[in-house]
Amino acid sequence: ELEIHLIPVVLGARDFDRPSSRPDRTMPNVDLIELVLGDITEQDVDVIVNAANSSLLGGGGVDGAIHRKGGPEILAECRKLRAGHYGGGLKTGQAVATTAGRLRARWVVHTVGPVWPSTEDRSHLLADCYRNSMHVAAGLEARSIAFPAISTGVYRWPVESAAEIALTAITQTTKEMPGIVVVRMVLFDQRTYDVFQSAAR
Numbered sequence: 001e002l003e004i005h006l007i008p009v010v011l012g013a014r015d016f017d018r019p020s021s022r023p024d025r026t027m028p029n030v031d032l033i034e035l036v037l038g039d040i041t042e043q044d045v046d047v048i049v050n051a052a053n054s055s056l057l058g059g060g061g062v063d064g065a066i067h068r069k070g071g072p073e074i075l076a077e078c079r080k081l082r083a084g085h086y087g088g089g090l091k092t093g094q095a096v097a098t099t100a101g102r103l104r105a106r107w108v109v110h111t112v113g114p115v116w117p118s119t120e121d122r123s124h125l126l127a128d129c130y131r132n133s134m135h136v137a138a139g140l141e142a143r144s145i146a147f148p149a150i151s152t153g154v155y156r157w158p159v160e161s162a163a164e165i166a167l168t169a170i171t172q173t174t175k176e177m178p179g180i181v182v183v184r185m186v187l188f189d190q191r192t193y194d195v196f197q198s199a200a201r
């Protein structure tokens with residue numbers, strides 16, 4: 001059962017009382033970032049984002065779930081990427097697309113979040129994950145995209161900080177992307193969901 005709450009995010013001057021009026025393509029089309037308590041592998045969106053690692057060859061957490069449910073086609077494409085342009089792996093903050101295999105989504109965009117802690121501030125790399133994933137999605141002409149809370153599991157980034165970085169990066173990036181009309185954060189547990197709710201407020 002998904003519990004869906006819509007959090008209005010102000011993206012600049014527009015009339016929220018008339019959400020169906022979208023006369024100007026230069027206006028941002030995302031009125032809302034959806035916060036959902038649920039499983040990202042179940043999402044019916046064009047793109048789901050994977051919190052991968054630089055090897056692109058799978059792992060635990062959301063990465064494991066996506067490969068398990070999406071089937072071997074995703075890993076096959078990841079291996080091709082490693083054999084080609086991504087021979088050295090995917091760098092932290094970068095994003096790249098593959099098929100979504102058997103998932104309901106059309107594509108998986110793989111990105112690598114930064115590990116916590118680190119001697120230097122790596123917040124900009126976490127923001128890059130969101131920005132670059134949305135750029136890849138826009139390049140695929142995706143209209144909807146779902147993110148997990150990147151770096152907040154195995155990579156141990158504090159959820160309060162991650163939520164602020166994620167929502168800020170998404171809000172800024174949607175301004176450049178009139179084609180993306182749904183951005184959904186899919187939070188896997190109640191605590192993470194609650195923290196994102198507070199950050200959105």
Ligand code: AR6
Pocket residue numbers: 038039040041051052053058059060061062063064065113148149150151152153154155156157186187188189192
């Ligand atoms: N749907 C949505 N969110 C999920 C799901 C799911 N099915 N499963 C877990 N989460 P993590 P990271 C949440 O560890 O911290 C992997 O081994 C989870 O509760 O998946 O970026 C990779 O291969 C947490 O809130 O990703 C890398 O080696 C969030 O997703 C490493 O973990 C992210 O947790 C990446 O670590």
